[in-house]
Amino acid sequence: MMQDWFKKAKLGIFIHWGIYAVKGVSESWSFHNGYIDYDEYMDQAKGFTAANYDPEKWAELFKEAGARYAVLTTKHHDGFCLWDTDLTDHNSVDGAPAKTDLIGPYAEAIRNAGLKVGMYYSLTDWSREDYRSIYSAETDEKDYAKQNKYETPAGGPEDYEAWERHLELNNEAMKELMTRYGTVDLLWFDGDWERTAEQWKMPEFRKLLHELNPNVVLNSRLRGYGDYKTPEVGMPIVAPEGVWELCVPINNSWGYQHRDVYWKSSREVIRLFVDCLTLGGNLLLDIGPMEDGTIPEQEVKVLKDLGSWIKDNEEAIYDTKAGIGYDLFLGGSTVSEDNKTIYLFVHDRPVESVVLKGLISEVENISVLHNGKKLSAKLTGGSPYMGVPGTWWINLTEEDCHEIGSTVIKIELKEPLELYRGEGKVISFNE
Numbered sequence: 001m002m003q004d005w006f007k008k009a010k011l012g013i014f015i016h017w018g019i020y021a022v023k024g025v026s027e028s029w030s031f032h033n034g035y036i037d038y039d040e041y042m043d044q045a046k047g048f049t050a051a052n053y054d055p056e057k058w059a060e061l062f063k064e065a066g067a068r069y070a071v072l073t074t075k076h077h078d079g080f081c082l083w084d085t086d087l088t089d090h091n092s093v094d095g096a097p098a099k100t101d102l103i104g105p106y107a108e109a110i111r112n113a114g115l116k117v118g119m120y121y122s123l124t125d126w127s128r129e130d131y132r133s134i135y136s137a138e139t140d141e142k143d144y145a146k147q148n149k150y151e152t153p154a155g156g157p158e159d160y161e162a163w164e165r166h167l168e169l170n171n172e173a174m175k176e177l178m179t180r181y182g183t184v185d186l187l188w189f190d191g192d193w194e195r196t197a198e199q200w201k202m203p204e205f206r207k208l209l210h211e212l213n214p215n216v217v218l219n220s221r222l223r224g225y226g227d228y229k230t231p232e233v234g235m236p237i238v239a240p241e242g243v244w245e246l247c248v249p250i251n252n253s254w255g256y257q258h259r260d261v262y263w264k265s266s267r268e269v270i271r272l273f274v275d276c277l278t279l280g281g282n283l284l285l286d287i288g289p290m291e292d293g294t295i296p297e298q299e300v301k302v303l304k305d306l307g308s309w310i311k312d313n314e315e316a317i318y319d320t321k322a323g324i325g326y327d328l329f330l331g332g333s334t335v336s337e338d339n340k341t342i343y344l345f346v347h348d349r350p351v352e353s354v355v356l357k358g359l360i361s362e363v364e365n366i367s368v369l370h371n372g373k374k375l376s377a378k379l380t381g382g383s384p385y386m387g388v389p390g391t392w393w394i395n396l397t398e399e400d401c402h403e404i405g406s407t408v409i410k411i412e413l414k415e416p417l418e419l420y421r422g423e424g425k426v427i428s429f430n431e
Contacts, residue, residue: 009068014286028077050098053293055109066310071118079127124191133162197223239279266305270405274332280322316343
């Protein structure tokens, strides 16, 4: 069920952590797509130590970054669990040298830091025969075999008793996660695409989740039974309808991959964040800890830089709503909840004036948000007698710019925001 805290959160931290960090291979997909042998992939569990896992340090870093919630992978498609589950020995307590429950300390540390607790869980489990017991209702047998690359279990491709066991496994996993570790504020599901909503029994599953916590927020990967949309990696060009969140890694990989050195700069991440704010969404920024729990230094730097920038400009971020649109300002923007302040995000160093179009409301003051410096500006053009406003030319110098990321210009209005989106003064000629 959607909650106000999520709509106002703006920033969350996604953590992909599991046995795949040992060799630095893609989580689950590396064996699914044949890049690594299944047994070799699973053998990574022998090297999963979590020796330097410090959830309090994680939580402190996430809070410093300006995040309001975090989401940790409890189980990916490979089936390896990061908690002390009674459902399988394929977990961090019984199946790895870590020999400890990693979810409990995470939940406690995140909650103690004042952040909302989120948990990722894959509905699929490519390690279990009971998961492979039926075909998707949307594919035929040939397509299913091509997608899954495994032999079907002895019970045959349509063993519904086995499928029911898999559904019950997911139900019991949810009961463990949602009753052992305090309040779980958000559940981030994955892997729903391989079965239909009917096969997953999604209405019953959603009902169970709300029985465990009526206020839990659910992402969209529940075949239409979630609370918000989750576009992945690709930034939306137009805002998705309703509440949404973009998830994207700091480099090109969700989990830790030592060969992936394609790190996004702090400015790139800030700009991605601003794009989400402008369109009224959240950013769920992903990191991939090493097998021992160490967060790579490149990710630490980006999170610290992001947090420093947010601290200087938080007025333009929290308690704001979607901006005025790229057609009126060629950069990011947000608007205060009372509609009396516009925040313009200037990404580049100015060569000439910053241009704002379509503003009907009368301006009271224009300033740089992070230092309070008042800016001069002029209004030109327009056809007031036709209700067409002029163009604002705001004088921003390079010395006014923020040293880490985008510079925020604060425009205070004398009256609630009113914008013009017409065609301007149109002159017609007889042909």
